Amino acid sequence: MEEHDYLDRYRHSAAHVMAQAVKRLYPHAKLGIGPPIEDGFYYDFDLPETLTPEDFPRIEEEMGKIIAADHPLEREELSFEEGKKLLEEAGEAYKLELLEGLKDQAITIYRSGDFIDLCRGPHLESTGRIKAYKLLSVAGAYWKGDEQRPMLQRIYATAFPDPRDLKSYLAALEEAKKRDHRKLGREMDLFSFHEEAPGAPFFHPRGVILYRTLLAYWREVHEKAGYREIMTPMLLSDRLWHQSGHWDHYQDHMYLSTVGEDTFAVKPMNCPGTLLYYRETQHSYREFPLKIAELGRVHRRELTGVLHGLFRVQSFVIDDAHIFCLPEQITSQIVEVVELILSIYRTVGFPEVSVEISTRPESSIGSDRDWELATAALQEALAIKRVEYTVSEGEGAFYGPKIDFHIRDCLKRSHQCGTIQLDFSMPERFDLEYVGADGEKHRPVMIHRATFGSIERFLAILLEHYGGLLPAWLAPVQAIVLPISEKTIEYGRRVKDSLAAEGIRAELDERNEKIGYKIRSARVQRIPYLLVVGPAEEESGSVSVRSLREGQLGDRPLEQVVRDLAREIAERAGGDACRLAEAD
RNA sequence: GCCCUUGUAGCUCAGUCGGCAGAGCGCGUCCUUGGUAAGGACGAGGUCAUCGGUUCAAUUCCGAUCAAGGGCUCCA
Numbered sequence: 206m207e208e209h210d211y212l213d214r215y216r217h218s219a220a221h222v223m224a225q226a227v228k229r230l231y232p233h234a235k236l237g238i239g240p241p242i243e244d245g246f247y248y249d250f251d252l253p254e255t256l257t258p259e260d261f262p263r264i265e266e267e268m269g270k271i272i273a274a275d276h277p278l279e280r281e282e283l284s285f286e287e288g289k290k291l292l293e294e295a296g297e298a299y300k301l302e303l304l305e306g307l308k309d310q311a312i313t314i315y316r317s318g319d320f321i322d323l324c325r326g327p328h329l330e331s332t333g334r335i336k337a338y339k340l341l342s343v344a345g346a347y348w349k350g351d352e353q354r355p356m357l358q359r360i361y362a363t364a365f366p367d368p369r370d371l372k373s374y375l376a377a378l379e380e381a382k383k384r385d386h387r388k389l390g391r392e393m394d395l396f397s398f399h400e401e402a403p404g405a406p407f408f409h410p411r412g413v414i415l416y417r418t419l420l421a422y423w424r425e426v427h428e429k430a431g432y433r434e435i436m437t438p439m440l441l442s443d444r445l446w447h448q449s450g451h452w453d454h455y456q457d458h459m460y461l462s463t464v465g466e467d468t469f470a471v472k473p474m475n476c477p478g479t480l481l482y483y484r485e486t487q488h489s490y491r492e493f494p495l496k497i498a499e500l501g502r503v504h505r506r507e508l509t510g511v512l513h514g515l516f517r518v519q520s521f522v523i524d525d526a527h528i529f530c531l532p533e534q535i536t537s538q539i540v541e542v543v544e545l546i547l548s549i550y551r552t553v554g555f556p557e558v559s560v561e562i563s564t565r566p567e568s569s570i571g572s573d574r575d576w577e578l579a580t581a582a583l584q585e586a587l588a589i590k591r592v593e594y595t596v597s598e599g600e601g602a603f604y605g606p607k608i609d610f611h612i613r614d615c616l617k618r619s620h621q622c623g624t625i626q627l628d629f630s631m632p633e634r635f636d637l638e639y640v641g642a643d644g645e646k647h648r649p650v651m652i653h654r655a656t657f658g659s660i661e662r663f664l665a666i667l668l669e670h671y672g673g674l675l676p677a678w679l680a681p682v683q684a685i686v687l688p689i690s691e692k693t694i695e696y697g698r699r700v701k702d703s704l705a706a707e708g709i710r711a712e713l714d715e716r717n718e719k720i721g722y723k724i725r726s727a728r729v730q731r732i733p734y735l736l737v738v739g740p741a742e743e744e745s746g747s748v749s750v751r752s753l754r755e756g757q758l759g760d761r762p763l764e765q766v767v768r769d770l771a772r773e774i775a776e777r778a779g780g781d782a783c784r785l786a787e788a789d
Numbered sequence: 790g791c792c793c794u795u796g797u798a799g800c801u802c803a804g805u806c807g808g809c810a811g812a813g814c815g816c817g818u819c820c821u822u823g824g825u826a827a828g829g830a831c832g833a834g835g836u837c838a839u840c841g842g843u844u845c846a847a848u849u850c851c852g853a854u855c856a857a858g859g860g861c862u863c864c865a
Binding site for chain 1: 790791792793794800821822823824825826827828838839855856857858859860861862863864865
């Protein structure tokens with residue numbers, strides 16, 4: 206904790222120095238804000254000329270001078286009027302605006318040499334304390350995050366007390382670049398994007414195998430947990446979307462299609478389809494909990510600037526399911542779903558999960574009592590499972606409280622994936638009913654839940670988490686047989702057939718190339734097992750095994766290799782992404 | 790949607806201060822039959838994102854559009 210505070214202060218001072226450097230080089234620049242952030246800091250500037258990374262060396266050099274001069278960072282307390290006068294003289298319009306928000310408070314400024322900044326602090330004692338810093342990027346950012354306000358130029362940078370930490374941070378950035386799923390997607394021949402369909406991936410044969418393998422696992426565990434899967438249409442009448450409320454609240458994100466008199470929307474969510482299915486028949490409390498799953502493809506229009514590989518697309522599949530149950534079943538149902546979600550994450554390789562409960566927002570529907578009961582049920586379920594969680598007050602959806610699951614990847618990034626949401630809105634809007642033990646009609650409780658969220662996005666997370674070195678059970682090609690020369694192609698074929706006979710996805714590299722070349726090629730494709738076969742192996746009925754994760758494993762009898770690999774796949778083993786050292 | 794950057798061969802990129810374009814990898818054919826990350830030779834492959842403007846001439850300059858990248862905002 207203390208260490209974290211120090212790092213923040215350190216970076217805050219580095220931001221101060223960066224602003225000082227920019228002001229020296231561009232005296233007419235107006236200052237925005239410059240806080241420390243997770244891995245560094247930024248500072249916003251209003252500046253007529255456009256900054257580019259080519260300007261960074263000059264700024265860094267100027268920062269170096271300020272640091273070398275070792276200016277003390279002096280704190281001064283001023284009255285509001287004094288502060289106002291100072292900032293007016295300096296022409297710092299944005300700082301003045303900030304100052305207006307600080308009326309009746311003591312104003313503090315920090316001074317270092319020729320530079321002053323309105324700032325609460327705290328700061329380091331002097332600029333000379335800063336040892337290692339680096340400017341990273343520049344981007345536009347609205348003043349106060351408000352798109353009505355001017356766009357400032359934000360320089361992102363980082364700083365560390367220990368130069369070695371800076372070095373390893375920069376190395377981690379490089380590593381992240383290498384693991385970029387868009388690059389891996391190309392190298393592994395999984396998917397591509399085309400101008401003709403922005404934000405909509407084309408999955409290649411190997412990508413489809415990965416996609417289907419993940420979903421096959423999902424279907425297996427959901428079926429065991431009592432879910433029943435449905436499929437509903439992609440185009441649905443505008444009448445449905447009016448009823449669901451999406452027409453009023455979500456239309457900007459919907460693709461519409463008008464045919465003759467009728468208007469249809471491509472579904473942006475699966476729930477309304479499920480509700481029509483629910484209303485198809487009468488329901489009794491005896492059927493509850495009723496768990497209806499749908500791996501439904503949805504389309505959502507997104508602002509052009511937000512698309513990002515598979516992370517943010519406009520066409521994707523949600524692993525949705527809706528649970529209809531009695532109020533007294535909420536807790537046990539949540540417990541089940543939490544178990545299911547955590548077990549899926551463990552299997553696919555994400556043991557680190559953080560959980561968050563979001564409570565009632567300002568504008569919302571439903572009675573106080575409903576919200577209290579539902580929120581308590583969520584908390585109780587997590588308590589039963591001994592899951593630690595944080596609470597985000599007022600961050601729930603307008604229609605109900607929710608639990609969100611964030612998985613941590615081995616680059617230490619957190620991704621929100623799973624969600625469990627109570628919904629007080631849809632059952633009302635669609636007038637859902639069931640017949641209770643008393644013979645009367647009642648309103649069921651509806652729970653929305655997803656584990657992966659968007660399958661496409663989850664694949665991106667998986668690929669980057671593993672750096673492409675997927676566990677064998679998920680790998681599109683699980684083993685490749687590499688004959689030393691054409692003389693052992695025949696034996697290689699028999700090896701491949703033995704693997705295929707056990708359901709292992711195996712290929713044979715018959716190309717007229719040297720073994721080193723074939724190995725390199727298989728590694729680029731991230732195939733987990735490379736089986737080299739030459740005259741010696743053919744003689745003894747073995748293969749020379751090389752694992753992408755564990756390196757050279759040596760000669761092993763063919764039957765043993767087939768058996769071991771088949772077991773590894775059946776067990777869905779290998780979800781230890783962060784242990785993988787041999788990334789490249 | 791907003792700010793900035795980019796768009797040249799399947800990929801990574803060079804280049805043209807305006808005169809019908811290049812490399813490496815990949816791909817094809819041939820030689821080579823090899824032992825754990827790139828053997829060799831030859832060859833094919835591009836409307837320089839699209840549309841418009843300026844010009845004797847545009848891939849190059851200008852504008853618009855589309856897409857991509859880094860951010861902001863958004864993600865009921």
